[in-house]
Amino acid sequence: MRPRRANSREKILAAAADVAREAGPGSLSLEAVASRAGVSKGGLLYNFPTKAKLMQGLVESYLSDFQKALEARAAEAGHESVLSAYIKLSADDCGRPKPSATWMFSAIAEDPDFLTPIKAFKHQLLERLKAETDDLGSLLVCFLAIEGMRSMNLFDSDVLSEDERKLLVSSLLKIAG
């Protein structure tokens, strides 16, 4: 599983995300990723035998990172609910100017089914949130609003100002209770 000399896998995954973000999702070619990762095409294909496997790797890495970040937030002192941890985490993620998951568009273009694990993850997360509240309406509003924030960030639509985002987050936290 582990590479012997260096961990090329993670370098490659990071390079793929970088290429998609900087050159556009349509420019995510194996050559571009390899070059960006400081690796030859052969080297890339050794680690990810197929472009599809690379996409899959991106999805898995994204999901495990997100999971870890959410768990860390939820474990922090002063969080009354997973929902508020999710809100704050998403607010921070979306505060960054450049979207970090542009590669998702490449994955969808390759095959929409690549996002199935992400859908499953979100479904699971929603179930978890449902379990900790009895106000389903408010939960849904918050959940969808977060989804909207993430989507706007992904599409690089900076429709909201900094102040507005802060107001939004505090409104959401209030609704979340």
Added chain:
Amino acid sequence: MRPRRANSREKILAAAADVAREAGPGSLSLEAVASRAGVSKGGLLYNFPTKAKLMQGLVESYLSDFQKALEARAAEAGHESVLSAYIKLSADDCGRPKPSATWMFSAIAEDPDFLTPIKAFKHQLLERLKAETDDLGSLLVCFLAIEGMRSMNLFDSDVLSEDERKLLVSSLLKIAG
């Protein structure tokens, strides 16, 4: 400006949307669109000299349709605000099982800048909504939640059940006041 025999432009735009929806955004090739529209490749290139122009046409047509639909809703009797019209329109749009704007992914892959008019439109819409309320926090929550609904529909993530969507819409309408 107006074609003499038939209106190929609209047939082509519809065909492009269909191809992206049914064969996936990565399969939106000129040949596929032409064939679907019952037109030769040359004919397509005659109407849209470049793939970029086709994407642009898709965006413009989408925006003008949306504008018209929103205006129609807002003009209907019994609507106290543009926001509630926007909520109801979006709920209907997202109720449909299959996402109708999958072509957006193709456009982004081609060049992310194609979405600039859409961002501008959303910004403009938000400004319009701001003007009709003094509770900015609630407006932002609603606006982003709608964005979330639309994004989920676009990504074909049916995380919400029918009942949950209804509950969400009624909660949003209540927040919108």
Added chain:
DNA sequence: CTTACTGTACCGGCTGGACGGTCTTGTCAA
């Protein structure tokens, strides 16, 4: 009426380039 000319709408084979994936040829640590 007819012939010649013009512009519009459309057709489909072709090409040049990009890209995913393979294959041969290294290279280097053990």
Added chain:
DNA sequence: TTGACAAGACCGTCCAGCCGGTACAGTAAG
């Protein structure tokens, strides 16, 4: 020496855009 891994030339495929046609409608001179 060997074998895990890297390098990059190479091949087949796909696709955007180009180009030389075709059909037809309108116009206008003869």
